[in-house]
Amino acid sequence: MRIGDKMKLQRLEAVRGVAAVYVALGHSISSKALILSFGQEAVIVFFLLSGFVIEYSSAKTLDRGFKYYFQKRFIRIYSVLLCLFLVATLLEKPSITSLNFWKQLGGNLLMLQDFESGKPNVIVPTLFASALWSLHYEWWFYMFYFPIATKLKREKQTFVVGITGMFAAITYLIYPNAISRLLFYFPIWWTGVVFARAYVQRNKVDWRNAVVPFVFLIGTSLILSIGCIQHIIGGGRFTPGIHPFLELRHIIASLIIICAALAWQKARWIGFKQILGWGCWVAPISYAIYISHQPLFVDAHYLKGYINPIAEKLFYLLGLILFSWATELWLYPKLKKTGYTAPLMVRH
Template identity: 35%
Template sequence: MKKLHILESLRGAASIYVAIGHWILSSASLSGLLRLPFRFGQEAVIIFFILSGLVIFYSYEKGSDKTLRTYFVKRARRIYFPLICALLVSVIFVSHTFSVKELIGNLLMLQDFETGKPGNIVNSFLGNAPLWSLSYEWMFYLLFPFVYPVIKDKPSRIHVIGLFSVVNMVIYILFPNHIFLVLSYFLIWWGGLEVGEYFLGDRKKSRPDLLVKYLLLIIGILMVKTAIFYTGNHNVQVGIYPYLVLRHFGFALLCLAGIIYLTNITKALVNVIKPFYLIAPISYGIYVLHYPIWVQSHFEMNPVLEIVTKIALVAGLAYIIEMKLQPLVNKLFK
């Protein structure tokens, strides 16, 4: 399957942005002005979700083997091998005793990071915050091969996905549980599929239009929840629940609407990040490895040398894991 260079560039750019953002925001010595442009790592993760939906749709449609076994083997080896490596790196570089429950929860893809979200099952392993998104990705992978073949030719498929996400969001608000929250995000991931089919296939706007409307409905629900929450003597904090979830869906709306309705502007913005295509092959490794090395550990050495060493460690490990070991894992598990 031929890779889409634009998507690869976006993936590379988003991973580097998240990694640098975590590093800069963890440095108390830097000014607020310098830190401000890097406060949107959460939004970058939403880009990952949208790209994932598009890429899975594209690879599924172009692939000849659509059996469940082949699909899940490919997805499992791709997401789990770097994850296991990241867990080991956290054990090595983070000087805290880990919880067995937390480890098992992360291996079962039940993790989320602590931002005041009710219903959390376990936190990201040893505080490796970026791992939170993998539990969402894995759930989306689980749903796709059972849902897409059944509804792909149905005109009402956006109603199915939209109502599914709306219902799960309402249930989560009323009866908080991590699983319901993850399921409510399926509409964002599915949005990538819809824009992928729009640009690579049917060019019909009816489904993307409905997608935008369902996102607006969920945003409306979250705005009501946020307003009620902050009338209860809570201080407004944009990085915690429920405002954070509103940020996620709001940014997803901006991205998807921009792609659908402002195509030329979107293309111009994407052209700026073309060089990040070179980073894409190790972007997942950088994403899951950078936090315990760049943020959570401290090396007793000259500050400049420490920075260089940390960059080399993350880049080197990501390269070894993604470019050298992952192909071996792929051959071993077919």
């Protein structure tokens, strides 16, 4: 990879790091200021970045087969997740004789979890950390990506993803369900794939690349808005943090984020380094921080009553940092030594 490419892709790293810290801060500060109330939008940023990164880092190795691809994705996700479940179980001491605990654990290990209080007909709620709802989507997006990228002609892929997403939104209006949710969120992630391909081909992304995925996302948002209108007409309240407004909020957020990113690129990223550049320092451990900040820092209580409250919080913060470092910078690199090394700037 050319040095120039690394410098440009560092922006993705910076955004990833900032988004993880932003979500953690939003969960940490109970009396949220308005500026910290967009954690849901930060997750949509992750989806867009993830699609870009997977296409950029995996496209040239897809001919090695699904087993190779699956192994890389599995090690990346589960190397940290399994450690989190082990540590959180030891610290929180849930009732391991409870059938509900094993149901939740099994469902989360199978990536079937979602945000139960915000969406209907969730298969299983998240275990230990509400932030794990997005991991459910990420994992299945990885699984969708491989057959689409290898079995369909490239010129048809975005249309198939977009049309499927719109059809899924229609079925979701009729009966909200987990499969339809995955399918109409997938075009958000796939937009990152489209942008990565444009970047590889022309070393830049412009508005022309956004047109097709943008149209499908707008179509999906219009379909979901029908459910929101019906909710209001039926006497329901406007609640942007739960169904049916939450799903529409996510789709609209993706459109706004895409427009903002392309506009900032057009402005030659003025002020980017000063505002978001620090995220590069956090990016290498951002995944671990994102999924573990709640049980290891925000909701931690295993030292409560033993030490000064301030020292207690500092200890939890140190534990979070050490856990993130150990899993992402020590354990994960050891596990992934299988002859493949993703470019540092786009590690995912």
